[in-house]
Amino acid sequence: MPELPEVEVTRITLADRLNGGRVTAARLGKPLRWPLGCPPERLHGLRIGAMSRRGKYLWLPLQGADDAGGLLMHLGMSGSLNLADAPPPAGLHDHFELVTDRGTLRLTDPRRFGAIVWSDAIDVAPAAQLLARLGPEPFDPALTPAAFHRSLRARRTTIKAALLSGELIVGAGNIYVSEALFRAGIDPRARCDKISRPRSEKLLAALRQTLAQAISLGGSTLRDFRDAHGMSGAFQEQALVYGREGQPCGHCGGPIRRIVQGQRSTFFCPHCQRR
Template sequence: MPELPEVETVRRTLIQLVAGKRIDRVTVSLPRIVQRPQEPEAFAAALAGQTIRTVERRGKFLRIVLDDLVLVSHLRMEGRYGVYGQDEPVELHTHVIFHFDDGTELRYKDVRQFGTMHLFAPGEEFEQKPLMKLGIEPLDESFTLGAFKQALAGRTTKIKPLLLNQEYVVGLGNIYVDEALFTAGIHPERTADTLKSSEWQKLHEAVRSTLERAVDAGGSSIKSYVNGQGEMGMFQHQLLIYGRKNEPCSRCGRAIEKSVVGGRGTHTCPSCQKPPRPKPAARE
């Protein structure tokens, strides 16, 4: 699934490709992609005549801002956008097409068909699903050490599942949580209430720096991700631990291990990320 760096890269690409374009009409060939309004005809009718003003992001969601509407789009597993000429063949699994009055088209392709689109009046999108319960943005000025600790510190949940929970911190997925925890030297099975102040500071810095480096590299193309111009991300070549099972740790040389934490495949260095101490057995 595209995480924050990939969605941010798509956002930046779409601004270059479609900002200022006027929608002439919309074709929806898979109605379930459109969640709001539920009728694809109403969705298409509302967008006809609208001009795309900019493209923004909230967590892993794109916010396509139009004249007097906001389209909230989630790519899910394999959704992708691309801009084409109207005479170019339409690829298989293309489910929504935004036809512009200049003869170009923004096409949404989704092999897995899990992506969603919601249409709102401006500002209304933050008061309803899917954006209403999202946590703090790790690349925003609001992502201070204090806000980070307030969201997570003191909880008895393992730190990795907490970081993956979009209601606390948005945009983080499996790849970047593993990378940030390794950078901070924190084992993913440590519970939040056991982290020291110095560890919170290291983790806060690691989350931000990992995401910033990934955005600069255009995201990670682990499976099928490409940006709006069909280009792959390159951050997978900079990954320190994710996907490197049995390879030597870049810091200490120990073999990287893979386990399951919170139902997710997890990569750790047994030396650089000390596992939590077992709790003493209760006395009988």
């Protein structure tokens, strides 16, 4: 499932190849989470800028002769972006296509929880609204251990739910939250506001280390995710707890447990992770 590492890997494998290109056509398939917000013809002739990332969103700036804007893109749960010179005919799950002089950019998304939305700028509606509630970027130096601990103390829910909300730190979804909590030795059921300062510092480091490792491994491919070259990720093979219910913990050898928190699976080691 695309979380921050998968989105960043997509950006890395896409940005340089598209930057400076020109849009020659755009096509829509089945509806995505939200409408595009402009006729696809609106994109014709626009010059492509440097793709950036905010949380799990990508922003593709598009410059016209006398106007500008861009596309805010989200991969949802099953989306991936592919750029190819001569792509195969569009398939059942290809729902957006941007034909450019650098190749054809295509969003493939079986479940259609993804989105591509036109916005006149990243800091005006609708992009600004969609990004408004996002917490700090995990690798932002301004996110200090002290600031992170302060934000934890303000939440009365479990640490799992708090991290998943994306309001304390963006980018970690169900896989990487389970992995980071294991690496930090923190029980996912622990009350967010009861995490001590030293443990919160360890958690922040674990989140950063887990996300960075996942980016370097090309993300996780559980089923659908591919980078813009069509390559799958390898982090899932390094996962210590996610998807490993009943298997022995790599630290203590005890069985890894699966519980459900907020309708979502959490994997953890009850022995190594403490409240």
